[in-house]
Amino acid sequence: MHDHPAPVVSDDATARRRPRLEHLMISPRIAFVDVDGTLIETGSEIADSTIEAVRTARHNGHLVYLSTGRASVEIYPAIREIGFDGAISSGGGFAEIGDDLVIERTMPAEAVTRMIGFYEESGYDFYLQSFDELYPSPGVHDRFAEYYASDSRRQAGTASDPASVTGAAANPALKAFADVRPYSLTGIAKSVFLAGDLRAYDRVSEALSADFHVITGTIPHMGRGSGEVTLNGVNKGSTILRLLDRLGLDAASAIGIGDSSNDIEMLQVCGVGIAMGNATDAVKAHADEVTTSVLEDGVWNAFRRNGLV
Missing domain, CATH: 3.30.1240.10 (Hypothetical Protein, Haloacid Dehalogenase-like Hydrolase; Chain: A; domain 2)
Known part of the structure; x- marks a missing residue:
């Protein structure tokens, strides 16, 4: 169903520091960013360009949400301090807008x-x-x-x-x-x-x-x-749709970026589904685009390609 274009090439550092002014007037979009293997390398490493991408996109008027399999308590303060508009956690079990818990999908x-x-x-x-x-x-x-x-x-x-x-x-x-x-x-x-x-x-x-x-x-x-x-039925993608409905946004405006099997439904429901360069082939098969890997400016390149930075 999806095409598999070649990975996006990294932009040089000068371009990364310079917002693309021609994109500042486009309609705001919303991006959902996985944590492990996408925002950070599995463990704790994070590329400087990733932090810059999130902050620049929000400065340009776009919304950026975490979308992770981690529980909210596992989202370290250093991750939250990058600055996000909200978060989906526990693989779609919960969703926050700002600091407000607005969706709970728990088990009997x-x-x-x-x-x-x-x-x-x-x-x-x-x-x-x-x-x-x-x-x-x-x-x-x-x-x-x-x-x-x-x-x-x-x-x-x-x-x-x-x-x-x-x-x-x-x-x-x-x-x-x-x-x-x-x-x-x-x-x-x-x-x-x-x-x-x-x-x-x-x-x-x-x-x-x-x-x-x-x-x-x-x-x-x-x-x-x-x-x-x-x-059954609880995953990142189905919770994203509920959250978008709350926010009054169309899924066509959404970008989802991930690398793992719990990201597949997210890539499917978002208008643009982007697999990291370090994603498995199974995940890439569900993506519209493939960006570079987590420590090779993957999030920055994905945001730049789609006009958020």
């Missing part, structure tokens, strides 16, 4: 109970996402501690020095993952499962997909041993 308690039961019977680690809380199983902290340590070692070996959204301190998600306590059965929009079993996605999908939307491939190092679960 019995659905949460069923989901937890299957994870525990299978021996899988998992965590639940409400709007402002994470509820991890006991093994989640150690899994992510090792992942973040590996990511830090990898970053230390690179020659470039991009900005970090976490700073020198330990990754802030680890504090939430260490807080093991009784699970909430109310207010839950999404779960994330993690297992050493590479059949985990297949098993979860077989057990739960009649009532739940199950996807994999959102945690790069875990492959099909991990995934995300929301209620």
Whole structure:
């Protein structure tokens, strides 16, 4: 259904600093930007051009929203401080306009109970996402501690020095993952499962997909041993449509930018769906355009191509 043009070439630094005045008079647009693998490199690195792209687009009168699988509590202050008009979080479970929570798409308690039961019977680690809380199983902290340590070692070996959204301190998600306590059965929009079993996605999908939307491939190092679960019909794309209706905007004016399987519905519903250069081929197949990768000015190039900067 979509064409796959060649990736956009990077603009030079001088052009990046100079707003394109001919675009300032066009009708305002709205952009939905994924976080991991799009706004930031998986972990914490962010290109300076990405921050500039978001701020310049908003200065030019456009709206820029986050659209992430993270819970709101996982959107670090350094990310929010870039400046956004709102956010979709938990893979479509929640939406904020400014600081106001305007959409909640949570699971019935019995659905949460069923989901937890299957994870525990299978021996899988998992965590639940409400709007402002994470509820991890006991093994989640150690899994992510090792992942973040590996990511830090990898970053230390690179020659470039991009900005970090976490700073020198330990990754802030680890504090939430260490807080093991009784699970909430109310207010839950999404779960994330993690297992050493590479059949985990297949098993979860077989057990739960009649009532739940199950996807994999959102945690790069875990492959099909991990995934995300929301209620059927709850995804970034369907929540974007609800939010656009609230804002009185047409989907044709929307731009969606992402790299992962939980971005596919977003790319499908937005007037222009853009895959990052680092996206999988499956995601690129649903995009209208392909931009450069996350640390190679991908967001800037996408915004420039579409007249936001």
